[in-house]
Amino acid sequence: MKLKELEQLKNEGVDHISSIERRRFLKLGFLVTGVYLGGKALSLAPLTEAQAAEVVPPKGKYSYSPHYSMVIRERLCINCELCVEACNGTNDVPSYGYRTDILERRRAIVDDKYETIFMPVLCNHCNRPPCVRVCPTTATWKDETTGIVKMNPGRCIGCKTCMTACPYNARYFKEEGRFVDKCNFCYDTLLSKGAKETACVTACPADVRVFGDLADTNSRVYELLHTPETLVWVLRPKTGALPNVYYTNA
Amino acid sequence: MNGVMDSILPRTGGLEPSTAKGINVALMFFGIFTLVGIGFGVHSLVVGHEHTFGVSREVPWGALIAAYVFFVVTSTGLCIVSSVGHVFGIENFEPIAKRAVYMSIVTIVAGFIVIAFEIENTWRMPVGNVVGANLSSNIWWMGTLYGAYLVFMIGEFILLQKDSHKKAAYFGLAGLISGIAAHSNLGAVFGLLNGRPFWHGPYMPIYFIASAALSGCVTIIFCTYIAHKVNKWQMSYDQEKAMQSVAKMAALTIAILIFFTIWKVIAGVAGHPPGKVLAMEALLNGPYSINFWVGEIAFGMLIPFIIILAVRAKNMGALFIASFCAILGIFAMRYDLVILGQVIPHYYGMDMVDYPTLFSYKPTLHELMVAASGLTFCLFFLFLGEKLFRGHVTESH
Structure with a gap:
């Protein structure tokens, strides 16, 4: 319909308003x-610069210094759960919650047998953290220096959108303080006090968990992730969250 | 304040509200039920959701998020339906517009009440939303825009009562724009979560707007019919015509939703997209299949669609039944949408041991009572509104 024709139509009701x-x-x-839309697009744009699509970012492409990350040497895990205990004790984790856990997988192998694989899980401190994007009050954010995804309990409104957004089930609501709690690589309890390792790493008797600065080419995490002929993977890579917890069998 | 109220509340004109005792009893019942439901909400707030709600670490959003979505979708829908008459000047829709504006305010407030009890620390919102405003958060945009929307809709309603139709139309348009922006952001709250395959994609914001239109149409038919029935008002010719037009619009939106749903199902099953297909199986043939086939498909789409077509949108009683069925069905749609997106386990397809195929969630009495109090709140203010505003009749233009 042409606008001119529209103008000639009889005004059907709100006759004080001209066309x-x-x-x-x-x-x-x-x-x-x-x-609105422009604002939205602009607010999302910087995230695209976070990192290329590879599992492990190439040398020199680490956004933080120190770029904290963890390497899980999966085949060594025996499910003793000392890491979970240490985490709970260090970070005042209540009995109904966890910051880190060990999941169990089963894989069919030759001769009709099965092998059991224990898979430690924790917050992946993603480079493109979905939890941070969705939080309406920036109660959770990615630390600009260390890359650790942190929480400000006093700002958390308890909408639990971060829990819904997290692809790794790494968050839980801590009733005692009325906020969503999560792993912060023991930043407030250990790292900020001069410690070099997290509680779970120190507690692990099998050297499964290795923690360190990925931007430091002399660090063990860097070495593990850049050893020739080793396979490195992350969990749920297709969510685009770019995790900083890596898995390997090296 | 009295002066303002005097200019808004019509003393004469319109329709004479019934003084029957039954209406007062109903008002009292709805009022008390609402307060009891709010009491359940306050109890949850004090003792902690983990003791009273069915939500968990795995399924953090429960029936109250579904109820919130239901109410705000209805509100946006009512705003859309009212704007057809008031903002865009389609005469047929004018007789229902005032009531639609009024009920859009009531339903958004019901949504806010429900969400206030779902959010654990509501009191941190006013400061947190300003000091910590996160422009990339859809929740932030939704909350802010719905706040603006409420102001615009109240402004529109006051101006309509003052017969200031030109200014009211401006407010109506502002309300419509902020409502649709807010509502599509609500869709994006779900749609932009890459880790939730059932929700992820552009479908959600679009679907939310389309289903809002249906919600608005059937809610206004439901409210208008009940208002006339309980007050024993004869429906005017114009009012009946308006109801017919709205019913036709409802049929059209149902047709759109049927189309959406068919393709949503096909896209969820074809080629077995990881994660999504699990949700589809649960919906089509699993624990949510009754909700889907009986609630969403039969009540939400087919029954109202067939009724409206069968009576050619002319029989008011039939339209009322159709609208009631559709409202039930729409609630099932909201519930399935919210819950199903979360029950797909995070590490599906990784051969986990002692790991559920689907997470489970069951609403508790507390959640149901708070959600129901949202409904009784709407009914209370529907009945009260008819009394105070004398049938929301548009007197002059």
């Missing part, structure tokens, strides 16, 4: 909508 006025207001409406 021109209405159109002017609609334009304003579209402008406002454009600002």
Whole structure:
């Protein structure tokens, strides 16, 4: 329908408003909508620079210093759960919650047998953390120096969107303080006090968990991830979260 | 304040509200039930959700998020339906518009009440949302825009009561824009979560707007019919015409939703997309299949669609039944949408031992009572509104 024809139509009700006025207001409406959408697009744009699509970022492409990360040497895990105990004790984790856990997988092998694989899980301190994007009050954020995904308990409104957004089930609601709690690589309890390792790493008797600065080419994590002929993987890579917890059997 | 109220509340004109005792009893019942439901919510707030709600680490959003979505979808829908008459000047829709604006305010407030008890620390919101505003958060945009939306809709309603139709139309348009922006952001709250295959994609924001239109249509039919029935008002010719137009719009939106749903199912099953297909199986042939086939498909789409077509949108009683069925079905849609997105285990398909195929969630009495109090809140203010505003009749233009 042409606008001219529209203008000639009988006004059907709100007869105080002329077509021109209405159109002017609609334009304003579209402008406002454009600002909303533009704002949205701009707010998402910087995230695309986070990192390339590879599992392990190439040398020199680490966004933080120190770029804290953890390497899990999966085949060594015996499910003793000392890491979980140490984490709970160090970080005041209540009995109904956990910051780190060990999951069990079973794989068919030759001769009709099965092998059991223990898979430690924790917050992946993603480079593109979905939990951080969705938090309405920036109660959770990615630390600009260390890359650790941190929580400000006093700012958390308890909407639990971060829990829904996390691809790794790494968050739980801590009733005692009324906030969503999560692993922060023991930042407040150990790292900020000069410790070099997290509680779970120190407690592990099998040297499964290795923690360190990925940006430091002399670090053990760097070495493990860049050893020739080793396979390194992350959990749920297709979510695009770019995790900093790596798995290997080296 | 009295002066403002005097200019808003019509003393004469409109329809004479019934003084029947039954209406007062109903009002009292809805009022008390709402307060009891809020009491359940306050109890949960004090003792902690983990003791009273069915939500968990794995399924952090429960029936109250579904109820919240239900109410705000209805509110946005009512705003859309009212704007057809008030903002875009389609005369047929005018007789229902005032009631639609009023109920859009009531339903958004019901949504806010419900979400206030679902969020653990509501009191941290006013400061947190300003000091810590996160522009990449859909929840932040949704909350902020719905706040603006509420202001615009209240402004529109006051101006309509003052017969200031030109200014009211401006407010109506502002309400419509902020409502749709807010509502599509609510869809994006789900749609932009890459880790949740059932939700992820552009479908959610689009689906939310389309289903809002249906919600708005059937809710206004439901409310208008009940208002006339309980007050024993004869429906005017214009009002009946409006109901017919709205019913036709409802049929059209149902057709759109049927189309959406068919392709959602096909996209969820074809080629077995990882994660999504698990949700689809649960929906089509698993624990959520009754919700889906009986709730969503039969009540939400087919029954109302067939009724509206069968009576050619003319029989008011039939339209009321159709709208009631659709409202039930829409609630099932919201529930399935919210819960199903979360029950797919995070590490599906990795041969886990002692790991559920689907996470489970069951609403508790506390959750149901708070959700139901949202409904009784709406019914209370529907009945009260008819009394105070004398049938929301548009007197002049």
